[in-house]
Amino acid sequence: MFKFTFEDMVITFLQRLLWLVALVAAQMMVFNYVHILGYATPMPYVYLLLLFPLGTQRWTILLWGFCCGLLCDIVSLTTGVGAGAMTVAAFIQPPLLTLLAPKDAVEDMQPSFAAMDFWPYVRYAAVVTFVFTAVYFLLQSFNFFHIVDLAISFLSSWLLTLLICVAIEGVRGGRSSKNIKM
Amino acid sequence: MRSLLDFIVRYYHWLLFIVLEGISLVLLFRFNHYQSSVWLTTANTVVGRVDSWQQQAMRYVNLGVENEELMRRNMVLEYNISQLQQRLTELTHDSSYTELRQAERYDSLRLIPAHITTNSVLRRNNFLTIDRGEQDGVQSEMGVVCGTGIVGIVYMTSAHYAIVMPLLNSRSHISCRLRGTGYFGYLKWDGRHPLYAVLDDIPRHARSHVGDIVETSGFSSVFPSGIFVGKVSAIENSDDGLSYKLRVHLGTDFSRLENVAVVAQQFQPEVRALEERADSLNISE
Numbered sequence: 072m073f074k075f076t077f078e079d080m081v082i083t084f085l086q087r088l089l090w091l092v093a094l095v096a097a098q099m100m101v102f103n104y105v106h107i108l109g110y111a112t113p114m115p116y117v118y119l120l121l122l123f124p125l126g127t128q129r130w131t132i133l134l135w136g137f138c139c140g141l142l143c144d145i146v147s148l149t150t151g152v153g154a155g156a157m158t159v160a161a162f163i164q165p166p167l168l169t170l171l172a173p174k175d176a177v178e179d180m181q182p183s184f185a186a187m188d189f190w191p192y193v194r195y196a197a198v199v200t201f202v203f204t205a206v207y208f209l210l211q212s213f214n215f216f217h218i219v220d221l222a223i224s225f226l227s228s229w230l231l232t233l234l235i236c237v238a239i240e241g242v243r244g245g246r247s248s249k250n251i252k253m
Numbered sequence: 254m255r256s257l258l259d260f261i262v263r264y265y266h267w268l269l270f271i272v273l274e275g276i277s278l279v280l281l282f283r284f285n286h287y288q289s290s291v292w293l294t295t296a297n298t299v300v301g302r303v304d305s306w307q308q309q310a311m312r313y314v315n316l317g318v319e320n321e322e323l324m325r326r327n328m329v330l331e332y333n334i335s336q337l338q339q340r341l342t343e344l345t346h347d348s349s350y351t352e353l354r355q356a357e358r359y360d361s362l363r364l365i366p367a368h369i370t371t372n373s374v375l376r377r378n379n380f381l382t383i384d385r386g387e388q389d390g391v392q393s394e395m396g397v398v399c400g401t402g403i404v405g406i407v408y409m410t411s412a413h414y415a416i417v418m419p420l421l422n423s424r425s426h427i428s429c430r431l432r433g434t435g436y437f438g439y440l441k442w443d444g445r446h447p448l449y450a451v452l453d454d455i456p457r458h459a460r461s462h463v464g465d466i467v468e469t470s471g472f473s474s475v476f477p478s479g480i481f482v483g484k485v486s487a488i489e490n491s492d493d494g495l496s497y498k499l500r501v502h503l504g505t506d507f508s509r510l511e512n513v514a515v516v517a518q519q520f521q522p523e524v525r526a527l528e529e530r531a532d533s534l535n536i537s538e
Binding site: 129130133134137140141144149150151152154155158159162210213214 | 265266269270273274276277278279280281282283284285287288291292
């Protein structure tokens, strides 16, 4: 059983906080203005959930996810939608990561290309972003009257979000070789 | 309590998830008009449907009580209908001459209406009980009549009830006469058919025919004269051969008797006192 010192915990907290602020700021200033063909809107702040390592307490992920979603709701004027979607995604993240992690993974494995290989990571990211985007659009539309438009918005936003998350992970992966760990 | 704590510790992430989702949904419905209206509409529909199911279930559960209430109500209505039908029949009945005359006779008397509570026609000495007693002005030896003729004589009274000795009692002797001739005799019941009685002591020179009307003679303080009793259905010789014995078809069907009236004659107490005085002097011997 691995143990964190208080210093490790503070550093980890500050790193997560930094990621949260950066992702929310990016969402507020950049991604909220992206509406490709009026359908696809990326929401890469879900990337915060992809960062949590194997064995993280579930309440930690739930609270971080909820707070991140709520902050994005506040800056995007979509109160409750992002928070609800992030909470659901945060709820499925631990069992999903346990399921998709390599058999020989260390017990505090940080999800990344290096730790999981490319496609397993993409699969992991795809499921988390899929659940998040699906719940997000369900809560936002709250009906199925325009199901085709809803499906197009959902699929395009999901793929765009996944693409951006993988891209961020790609950029971060290059730096993780320098052993930066969250 | 410990099991509950163990459960919470084990599944705390579920509880936290539910709480956070709850907060998210509250925020969603609180600050988003569209979602709020859809939620309220859906919630109202669901609540309405559940209420409807609950109402249906409760109605089904309460069917027993409602059934009893309906049955009780039905009985009351049935009773009211029978009363009204009876009253309607009385009011729309094409009265015969006898009945009209009977009604005229009754108009001049003080009648105390009463209902029969117990009745019998199968014994040799039958009695009726009526729901009027001394507090209603009923006294013993008062006559009892109904719309179709005489019934009997009050035999015994209490505060609220009275026992009547009807014609269908072997000890009943009522003075009657043939209408139009004035010949009189005593009406008795032979204990056979409840619709027939016997008028004894009609003189042989009296010309009587089948169909003649028998009415009260008025020779006592019990019944006034002229109240319909029945019609002569057969003429026979008496046992000693000195008089006729008339078989009378009674106007009153005792087996269907329900409503009667006690005849209160104005001077009956005075007449009775006089008769008792005469009896005490033995002037008849």
